[in-house]
Amino acid sequence: MASEEIVELAKRRGFFFGSNGAYGGTAGFYTFGPQGAALKKNLEDAWRDRFTIREGNREIEAPTVMPEPVFEASGHLEGFDDMLVECPECGESHRADHLVEAVTDIEDAEALPGEEVEELIADNDIACPSCGTALAGVTAEDFNLMFATDIGPGDGQPGYLRPETAQGIFVEFPRLKEYARGNLPFGITQIGPAYRNEISPRGGLLRLREFTQAELEQFIDPEDDEPPLDRVRDVEVRLYPAAEQEAEDGEYVETTVGEAVDEGVIGSPWVGYYLGVAKRWYDRVGVDLDRFRFRQHLAGERAHYAADCWDAESEVDGDWIEIAGFSYRSDYDLSKHDAHGDDAFTVFKRYDEPKTVERATVDPDMSVLGPAFGGDAAAVAEALETLAERDPDAFDGETVSVEVGEGDGAETHEVDADVANFSVETVTENGEHLTPHVVEPSFGVGRTVQTLLAHAYSEDEVDGEERTYLSLEPEIAPQDAAVFPLVTNDDRLTDLADRVAADLREAGLAVAYDDSGSIGRRYRRQDEVGTPFCVTIDRDGIEGDGDDTVTVRERDSAAQVRVPAAKLAEELAALRAGGEFDALLDRYETVATDVETN
RNA sequence: GCACCGUUGGUCCAGUGGUAGGACAUUAGCUUCCCAAGCUAAUAGCCCGGGUUCAAUUCCCGGACGGUGCACCA
DSSP states (O other), X not given: OOHHHHHHHHHHHTSEEESOGGGTOOTTOEEEOHHHHHHHHHHHHHHIIIXXXXXXXXXXXOOSEEEHHHHHHHSHHHHSEEEEEEOTTTOOEEEHHHHHHHHSSOSOGGGSOHHHHHHXXXXXXXXXXXXXXXXXXXXXXXXXXXXXXXXXXXXOEEEEEOSSTHHHHHTTHHHHHHHTTTOXXXXXXXXXXXXXXXXXXXXXXXXXXXXXXXXXXXXXXXXXXXXXXXXXXXXXXXXXXXXXXXXXXXXXXXXXXXXXXXXXXXXXXXXXXHHHHHHHHHHHHTOOGGGEEEEEOOGGGSOTTOSOEEEEEXXXXXEEEEEEEEEEEETXXXXXXXXXXXXXXXXXXXXXXXXXXXXXXXXXXXXXXXXXXXXXXXXHHHHHHHHHHHOGGGGGSSEEEEEESOGGGOEEEEEEHHHHTOEEEEEEEEEEXXXXXXXXXXXXXXXXXXXXXXXXXXXEEETTEEEEEEOOOTTTSSOSEEEEESOXXXXXXXXXXXXXXXXXXXXXXXXXXXXXXXHHHHHHHHHHHTOOEEEEEOTHHHHSSSSOEEEXXXXXXXXXXXXXXXXXXXXXXXXXXXXXXXXHHHHSEEXXXXXXXX
């Protein structure tokens, strides 16, 4: 399949299309049409079913706009931008930090301030790689990939559209841990939009400026918590480890989750567990597993906090695209927010047995320190505490000397040892505060939609006529069924068709009704949007002795079976929930149609 | 951001310095008992702005959008 055909079909049939066409269009923004929105919603429901409900996690919904300090803490404000220099001669833009790194020993020029990078460019006579023009004196412009906005009127506080849904979970951790009653492990999910002001949006739904993520943040105790690996131990996975990617003739490793974890191919059992869960889920929603792999991030591609990171990749139109990332983020995110935010981003971990420890403490007599040291008194007391922990022997003498202040203002004070009230106490510790580690499976919903369409796109011949159809899973297809009166010149058929469609809708099924054109044309319309079952009301079904029956036609095979109208909603609901159409062929009368697919 | 190419009914395309044509689709009617059938009719379009010109969908410049390559992708 070619993605042009998908794009054309998507536009024509209402899956997705570039937004704001009436105003010239806006790059990086796509609108999901009726079919696409339904498909996407079904996919999100399937994700929620698997990663929230069945994993015992809880879902939240956080705002998409967040204040600046959140991103100071997360590192996005500092690290989520690129320093660009534009050549005055040829107009080419280059990464300023990369240019500097290329000619100096500096390894992380991205961390340097702009002025310094500009100086380095001038001092090293760096020239434009494209045309050779000297770049000295050219301003290094920061281009931050976050959308900025103002919160509130006037000089309200600066805010940003979240570049990932994850931050909405991390910042609320102090409260979320309460809802988990302080117990690890627990998982929080969120499905929603995220925003990145991409320099160059490309490839339909593949790189957008607004896109939907489905993320799970699994909070764990790194020492004690282990994933239920046995549930997925036998799941077969195609792995593309970093070592194989770097090798001359690197190959896929076909193995099982259990083996890969046991042999250390997958570094983290938690990551391994979610690779297994995800693999099964991708199969369920209709990803072609022959065009699917897990690729490990190369060392250089990994974020510095990620111990191990794997992407789920699908092949679309000859290219491998990232559709999910599975990373072990350690305590990076929570530690950052703990340091920047007001609340504690830790949980209290109770020891199995309370520990009795001897601890050196001081209880300085402030009524002495106060008059003696004035404004420095509090600092002196604090210094005494620190000293007691570090060097209890210092309190053996008559006086204790502590240093207060920093740099030039530093002062050494002598304190009488007995004023410090030094003692070694025996205290009972019931536990400790620990910063949970985070395992993050993060899914791109739009990219998965694109994958499903590409993998479902099929062409064959029915009765010698070419047809295009989407072989979508019934659970995912935008419509559950379509209802047709075979012909419209018989009120009995149209009346029953109306009734059948209404009944199915009342039963919660998404049903299309179509009485326009020939029956073949109507089948093709539904085939092209992937409707798995078409229900046709014909005269044979109403003229017999017994109850009314209708025919149900399966999309891919065009096989038909005659089902009592009264049973229809129940049977279609079962099919949507994963039932096999072939089982209907056994239980009901099949309909000879002389139709051949190949 | 840069370079090249492109943009004509809903979709896919043809074409022209004097404002356009096809195919498919859609709608209505006739016909019609199972896979894009037929007949009749209808709806519907030159991406936006500026320039040249008596006249621009067509030529020129700029922009937007799309494709490809470069760069980028925490």
